[in-house]
Amino acid sequence: MEHIRLDRKGGVAVITIDRQEKLNALNARVQEEITEVFAAISPGEVRAAVITGAGEKAFVAGADVGGMQEMNPLEIREFGRIGTRMMEAIETAPVPVIAAINGYALGGGLELALACDIRIAAENARLGFPEVTLGIMPGAGGTQRLPRVVGSGVARELVFTGRMIDASEAKEIGLVDRVVEEGEALEAAKELARRIARNAPLAVRNAKIAMNIARNTDLASGIEHEGDLFALLFTTEDAREGMAAFSERRKPDFRGR
Ligand code: CO8
Secondary structure, eight states: OOSEEEEEETTEEEEEEOOGGGTTOBOHHHHHHHHHHHHTOOTTTOSEEEEEESSSSEEEOOBOHHHHHTOOHHHHHHHHHHHHHHHHHHHTOSSOEEEEEOSEEETHHHHHHHHSSEEEEETTOEEEOGGGGGTOOOOSSHHHHHHHHHOHHHHHHHHHHOOOEEHHHHHHTTSSSEEEOTTOHHHHHHHHHHHHHTSOHHHHHHHHHHHHHHHHSOHHHHHHHHHHHHHHHTTSHHHHHHHHHHHTTSOOOOOOO
């Protein structure tokens, strides 16, 4: 891997995008490496993941503008597909993914954060979709995921103006879930990941699948899927262990089976 660092401790994987000289901007290589890392996550070993940007200045400052300038429309279409594959790899990862937004999260960088399950931002984070100021528009899910997270009007305002917002405004509109002091986003995300990692992995995984389904379907179908995923957990050792531990007033020992 050229631009991605993967550290694993206990059940928590930390994925760091490291292209600091370009504020961690996403070229095709970075995106393919991120896709690869998420595709290789084995839920037996990893129970939660954190993704962040190297350095204190940027999470990801967007797609690589210099690289995009050189591309013809067919190449840019393929570039967009590479981006979409990365977003899907994160969104459908078999474990929760937490974005630790440690600075700029712009354009494709904010699209990446939106594909994560939970977003924690440092006070110095700046978020936005500046694409229209460059004569382009979000191209890897931004116009689809942003309205689902913050609502249609706020999403339109942000995309149409290209305005950058700070972490506290992002919290106010529900774009980030928590704001922490500058320099603390990664640690806060790891702490949350460790807490998730203590729970039964298959239960967490099925709950993630159910909530992903909720975004893409009607209520009745979603509830039907939820019922199936819920019942399926009763075939697992962890469900037996978790409920037995409760009855026996001891801590459960979850194995992910
Ligand atoms: N692409 C390429 N290089 C970048 C990018 C970027 N998005 N952002 C920063 N850099 C580079 C700068 O060119 C500079 O490099 P160099 O030193 O070689 O000139 C270096 O990073 C440091 O940046 P600055 O000197 O500009 O730092 P400042 O502190 O002055 O400014 C900003 C920081 C405000 C973040 C500024 O760098 C900026 O505005 N960056 C561009 C932000 C942007 O427009 N992002 C959106 C890009 S378009 C997009 O994301 C479309 C997504 C489409 C989907 C694709 C799939 C993911």
